[in-house]
Amino acid sequence: MRRLFVAGNWKMNLDGCRSHDLAEGLKKQLADVQDVRVAVFPPYVYLNCVANVLNKTPIEVGAQNMYPEPEGAYTGEVSGAMLTDVGCRCVILGHSERRHVIGETDEFINRKVHKALECGLEPVLCLGETLEQRRAGQMEKVVSGQLRAGLDGVSAGQMEKITVAYEPVWAIGTGETATPEQADQAHACLRNVLGEVYDEEVAEATIIQYGGSVKPDNAADLLSMPNVDGALVGGASLSVESFVPIVQAALN
Ligand code: PEP
Numbered sequence: 001m002r003r004l005f006v007a008g009n010w011k012m013n014l015d016g017c018r019s020h021d022l023a024e025g026l027k028k029q030l031a032d033v034q035d036v037r038v039a040v041f042p043p044y045v046y047l048n049c050v051a052n053v054l055n056k057t058p059i060e061v062g063a064q065n066m067y068p069e070p071e072g073a074y075t076g077e078v079s080g081a082m083l084t085d086v087g088c089r090c091v092i093l094g095h096s097e098r099r100h101v102i103g104e105t106d107e108f109i110n111r112k113v114h115k116a117l118e119c120g121l122e123p124v125l126c127l128g129e130t131l132e133q134r135r136a137g138q139m140e141k142v143v144s145g146q147l148r149a150g151l152d153g154v155s156a157g158q159m160e161k162i163t164v165a166y167e168p169v170w171a172i173g174t175g176e177t178a179t180p181e182q183a184d185q186a187h188a189c190l191r192n193v194l195g196e197v198y199d200e201e202v203a204e205a206t207i208i209q210y211g212g213s214v215k216p217d218n219a220a221d222l223l224s225m226p227n228v229d230g231a232l233v234g235g236a237s238l239s240v241e242s243f244v245p246i247v248q249a250a251l252n
Contacts, residue, residue, distance in 0.1 A: 004223065004250040005037040005163055005207050005230035007124065008237025009064060009092060012043055019046040023053035025240035033058050036250040037207075037230070040237065041092055044078055051087030062090035062124070065098060068111040080119030090122040092232075094150055096169045100130075106149035113150055117158055124163045124232065125150045126211070128186075131170035139168075140189045147193050156198045163207045164190055165232040171212025173234055180225045183210045187227035216245035223250050 014022065019042050030038055039060035042050045051061040067077035083091060093116065094109040109125070116123045127146035129139045143166065154162065166186050171178050178186070187208045195203035210222050211232030222228055230250060236242040 002205065002207055002229045003035070003037055005039070005209055006247045006250050007038070007062070007090075007092075007165075007209065007230070007232050008040045008243050009095070009211075009232055009234050010040065010042045010237060011064065011097070011234060013238055014042070014046070016046055016049060019043075020049055020053060022238070022240065023050045023059075026059055026243065027054060027057050029240055029244045030059055030247060031057060033247060033251070036247055038247055039090055041090075047083070047088060048086045055087065060089045061087055062092065062121075063088050064092050064095065066091050066093070066112060066116060066121070068108070068115040070115075080116050080121050084120055088121060090124055090163075091116050092124045092126060092165075094126045094146070096126060096128055096167055096172055100169065106146060109150050110152050113154060113162070117154070117161060122161045122163065124165050124209070126165040126167050126232070128167040128169050128172075128212070134168065134170065139186060143186055143190060144193045147190055148197060151197065156202050159194075159198060159202045159206060163209060163230075164194075165209040165211050166190060167211035167232060173213070175213050177213040177215075177218050177222070178210065180221045180228070183222055184225035184227045187225070187229075191227055214246060216242055216249070219246040219249035220252065 039062050041062045041064050063083045066080050093112045098104045113123050129142040133142045191203045207229040209230040209232045210228050214231040214233045215236050
């Protein structure tokens with residue numbers, strides 16, 4: 001039985017005060033959450049503050065990105081060791097905004113996956129097709145390719161540290177959500193690939209989140225699908241009022 005995982009990607013939003021208050025609000029409302037894994041991903045500069053607020057609570061803290069080198073002359077970048085140092089347990093890698101706005105490649109994302117694991121971080125590997133690719137009937141080909149490339153060289157044993165997040169690009173921040181059936185179909189495809197690359201055990205055990213305009217009013221339907229094991233939430237993770245009901249939908 002897979003334990004659902006609901007994560008909030010705060011992206012480049014909030015300020016120090018609001019990040020602190022959101023963390024305090026989540027701490028109050030989700031102090032007893034156990035049956036669902038919950039994590040928040042604040043901007044780098046607020047990680048320390050949020051991790052301090054959420055210390056000794058069941059809510060994990062992660063970063064939205066990292067650089068795949070241990071240290072050195074990489075101006076503006078942040079290493080995996082720095083993230084664990086400020087209390088991160090997990091890290092989002094390959095988010096569509098980094099693939100499509102910043103231009104990250106599968107190969108670069110794969111390097112980050114390996115470095116994150118080496119640093120003791122648990123990667124949330126994001127992937128998903130664009131609208132053009134979906135319309136051209138290429139969804140399965142695209143997401144399978146991204147999954148294989150992102151996990152290249154990752155062992156079956158390391159897979160227990162990896163979460164996959166299916167995030168169709170056309171549904172992120174657009175208000176347009178994949179239907180529960182569309183999400184389940186993509187997740188089933190990804191699970192098949194995991195079975196081919198690894199084995200049935202890994203395929204069945206891997207958590208595959210859905211992301212793309214998840215809101216309190218659509219979360220329950222999405223999370224009821226057999227292959228949907230949680231949600232990666234952007235906009236609706238920015239307030240206690242919209243994030244907590246999504247976690248509650250996962251608990252039901
Ligand atoms: C995301 O940032 O990963 C995301 C899915 O955003 P939104 O929920 O706002 O679509």
